[in-house]
Amino acid sequence: MRKQRRSFRRVKWLGLILVVIIAVVLGCYAGINRKNPAHEIGDTDHEIIHVMIMGVDSRKDDVGRSDTLMVASIDKTAEKAALLSVPRDTRVAIDGHGYDKINHAYAYGGHELSQKSVEGLLGVPMDHYIIIDTKSFERIIDAIGGVDIDVEKRMYYEDPWDDNGGLVIDLYPGEQHMDGKKAIQYVRYRDGEGDIGRIGRQQKFMKACLAQVLTPEILPHLPDIVKEVSSAVKTDMSVTELLSFAKMMKTFQANGLEAQMVPGQPAYHKDISYWIPDITDVRDLLASELGLTLTEAAEQEAQEAEDKYDADLPKDLKMLAHKTSGGTKLTDQDKKDSDDEPMKPEEIAVMVINSSGIDGAGAEVAAALQRKGFIISGVETGKTSSNPTTTITTSTRNTDVFYGMPFACVIRDGGSSNQAVVNIGRDYHKKGK
CATH class of the missing domain: 3.40.630.190 (LCP protein)
Incomplete structure (x- = not known):
């Protein structure tokens, strides 16, 4: 048995x-x-x-x-x-x-x-x-x-x-x-x-x-x-x-x-x-x-x-992009990045991550990027608030596109040409403070 x-x-x-x-x-x-x-x-x-x-x-x-x-x-x-x-x-x-x-x-x-x-x-x-x-x-x-x-x-x-x-x-x-x-x-x-x-x-x-x-x-x-x-x-x-x-x-x-x-x-x-x-x-x-x-x-x-x-949706909910139909295929931009010409802000999707521990910092940075024409694909809160420096990670061809941000940041290579990640650190200062 x-x-x-x-x-x-x-x-x-x-x-x-x-x-x-x-x-x-x-x-x-x-x-x-x-x-x-x-x-x-x-x-x-x-x-x-x-x-x-x-x-x-x-x-x-x-x-x-x-x-x-x-x-x-x-x-x-x-x-x-x-x-x-x-x-x-x-x-x-x-x-x-x-x-x-x-x-x-x-x-x-x-x-x-x-x-x-x-x-x-x-x-x-x-x-x-x-x-x-x-x-x-x-x-x-x-x-x-x-x-x-x-x-x-x-x-x-x-x-x-x-x-x-x-x-x-x-x-x-x-x-x-x-x-x-x-x-x-x-x-x-x-x-x-x-x-x-x-x-x-x-x-x-x-x-x-x-x-x-x-x-x-x-x-x-x-x-x-x-x-x-x-x-x-x-x-x-x-x-x-x-x-x-x-x-x-x-x-x-x-x-x-x-x-x-x-x-x-x-x-x-x-x-x-x-x-x-x-x-x-x-x-x-x-x-x-x-x-x-x-x-x-x-x-x-x-x-x-x-x-x-x-x-039941909150009245102040902010939609960030056009609706998807359900597909999840990787794009051609993901598969190959052979063009060295910088892209326009309206062609780049940006994920904003608030790792600063500062309430509202993510929404504030997202609004600043939107005013410059970038597409905001999401605003999230990181699980850790130990990130000391605000960073922007994007492809080599687009690093120049992110110069002149209204906040201190370090821009570095990584990722595909039509995307970027902004990770907000403790060095961020909210407006009016």
Whole structure:
């Protein structure tokens, strides 16, 4: 009996590895499209399940927050699947806490409250959940022998979202083999694109993981992988369901897999950055990616939910850019930066990060940049206020464009030509002080 239990546990953890791989697959083949006949969503002839996949940044002193949030939708009848990435800054109604960023739901009430918040946004029930401890990602990548990633541009800055203020992201463009430490730098890097670019890199990273996991050389590493995954993954899925998904993986690939992001636009309110979702668009997208159409009742419910959401938006909320349709592909500017001519401010997207500890500094700097014509893609607060100097990180071709700022700063190279990051330090002085 004891031997059977050990065998059962081993099968379950191997199944969990397969589920992680499936999650990877769902995020990798966004470019493979195949038209299917449209069906009414909710058609009883189609068995559709939704799985919430969360990457959680767990900590010693609290439960942590969901750093990555995705929903895998699987039409078992049509043997088709799709993946929807939800930006962590998405502003949603969280039961008992009003409106807040969706990644805060996990801190308030664990995966149950996260699930309820996701269901309220998408209008569909979550049938299962998978939670992955992001602090274990580095060890898991090392266990599979690392990954090969073609870094699309120069990436450099001290990560302002790192709890300890010590993660320095320093990557050069080009094909390279990465261990867990380097791979995490690639996944965590954020620039003027904000969550849009970050999600695109996450999907690229997933594809690299899949390529590595499916090689024959992975077999000797299975014991180490089982050990790492068993301590990093939590799910309510049964072994039967895990293995069933694994068997369907090749069929999903053949029938086409979609990967999209919640449509919406960036905004900020009182120095806090948000992603404002388009509720009718995201619900229509969720259905259409599986070749389905919303029923009239579902369309009406979506419109009512959007009307209420829009009515509850703060009056002084500032929208920052045009609405996106949900795509997360890396742009040509990300892939290659061969033009040496400086760009115009209106062609450069800037992420503003307030790491100064000074309330309102982010909004003030964003307003100054907007007056100069720059596009503000987001305004956020860094997790540390230990940054002594205000820095602007952009490509070599655009360093001159940022001279003459109305605040003291150091301008340095890093990133692609159409983006920049302004990280406000303690040397910043607010107007009138």
